[in-house]
Amino acid sequence: MESIFSPMPFFVTLAVQNLEVAVRWYADALGFQVVYAMPNREGVTVLVHLRRGSAQDLMLVLDAEELTEADTGRGVMLTFMVEEPLAALAARAQAAGATVVEGPVERPWGTVEVVFRDPDGYVLTFSQLTDADAARRTLSQPPV
16 A cells, blocks of 8 residues: 655544554444554554544554553643754753653654653653655555
8 A cells, every 4th residue: 555645733643552453443443544554673563544534643553661551641642743843842841840751752653752741641742754755665564
């Protein structure tokens, strides 16, 4: 399946225990379709982009050690694509009393991210593409 890479300014990410089971459920139960699957350097699928309709995008990410329930609050992450330098954003947020969970950190799906927790425990991720060409190349990988 060839897909067209299109960065989104905002999307919801859900941490899941089993990508294959989650993708099948979202497809069968709710009619989502796989836009692309992103493997890590070892070839293991770690992120799947699903779409149900216009502006109905959802990212499923494999709940690995770095994305445990303690780190992701309720397992729901709101992701914002930004152009502002992430180190400056993290410093400003910390100065204002924000909890920085991690970052800036490089992710296997071709982004650098800084992750904050809001007062209610929700996770806000601010993300930048590190290599759009590399991301486009990996999008041609078959879905899970």
